[in-house]
Amino acid sequence: MSHEIHPATDAGQDRTGALPLRSYGPAARTAAEAVGSFVVVLTGLGVTMLNTQSGVPPTLAFGIALLAAMIAFGYISGGHFNPAVTLGSAIAGRTGWGSVLPYILAQLVGGLAAAGLLWLLLSANSQLTDVNGLFAAASNGFEEHSAAQFPLSSSFLAEAVCAAILVAVFLGATARHAGRSTAPFAVGLTYAALLTLLLPVTNGGLNPARSTASALFTGDWAPAQLWLFFAAPLVGAIIAGLVFRSFDAAGRKPASEPATAVGPATAAPPVAPDTDTVDAGSGTPAAAPAGPAAPAGSPDDARSFFDKGPGTTGRG
Known part of the structure; x- marks a missing residue:
């Protein structure tokens, strides 16, 4: 996957050593989440309701659509397209909390727009x-609305574990040290496999x-059971x-860890002024105070390569 290098960075890198993405504003990132969610729901639900012949399985259609949406729009917003992913990413420290509510609302709007179309x-x-019946057959449910009559407890557990x-x-595939070009494939194929597992339990x-998106167009039982399909995925997220936040914390080295002397001491090179810090009085660059280098394994090192870049580094 290609990424634009931000022109304000030195040698294409920021101070954390991560390759930054082009800076997009909150409106663009939120719109990308809506459009990506539209693509995923339109493709997945469309195949579920219209594919009556032996063609692409609906679960695989959802996975392929997610893969394509991540490739097409992930460099703008982070490629979540799922409220559970957004919440989990924020808890792990990969996405700013200020982006959580706009992202989730955009994802819901995109999904509803696809279902409306x-x-x-x-x-x-x-x-x-019976168009409403088609939406009901594609909706998620438990107990009498589960294909294999799974009870509420089993349905909740299965959804929570699979969402986790x-x-x-x-989070693992989009971490800084992961193979960036393979992340959409890892997430999309995992999504398809987990939906296949959940198909007889909750209809995935x-x-x-x-x-x-599907429940609100049934005009029947689905809206009453919708709470589980919010609660369980969010618990899993x-x-x-x-878990990933604890991994990041465990991987950090203490900032005060003494360096081991391996030879004669040498003078430290002079510290260049921080050209990104501007003196408020003069409007000219002011030198930043010297400090210890960021330790390997810092939270920035583990940030998602999708979410990395100006405007998405923890401030929403």
Whole structure:
């Protein structure tokens, strides 16, 4: 995956050593989340409701759509397209908390827009007399609305565990030291595999935006069961986020760790002025106070390569 180098950085790198992305404003990042969610829900739900022949399985369609959306829009917003991923990323310290609510609202709007478009297309076909029934068949449910009649407790546990796995794969695959070009493939294929596992249990949820999109067009039972498909994925996201946050904390070296002398002491080179720090009175660059170098394994080192860059480094 190609990335633009921010022109204000030295040798294409910022002070954490991570390759930054071009700076996009909050509006652009939020819009990218909405468009990406639209693509995922439109493709996945469309194949689920219209693919009556032996073609691409709906679960694989969701995974491929997520993979494509991450490649197409991930460099702008981080490529979440799922409220659970956004929450887990924020808890892990990869996404600023100020972005969480706008991202989740954008994901819900994108999913609902996709479902609305599908409803219009299906309603225009005179041979389809029960469009709401098609949405109900594609919606997530438990107990009598589970394909294999799984109870509430089993459905909640399965959704939470699978969501934790999905968020963990996202956080691991998009970390700075991971293979950046393979991240969309890892996340998309994991999403498809987990949806296949959940198909007989809950009809494959994992994404509150996707669950909401189909449930609100059923006109039946689905909205009453929608709470589980918010609560369980978000619980799984919290677990995965806390686990990765603990990994990051455990990987840091103490800043006061003494260096081991291996030879005669040498004078430290002079510190160049920090040209990004401007003196408020004169408007000219002011030298930044010298301090210890950021230790390896710092939180910045573990930030998502998608979320890295100006405007997405913890301030939303």
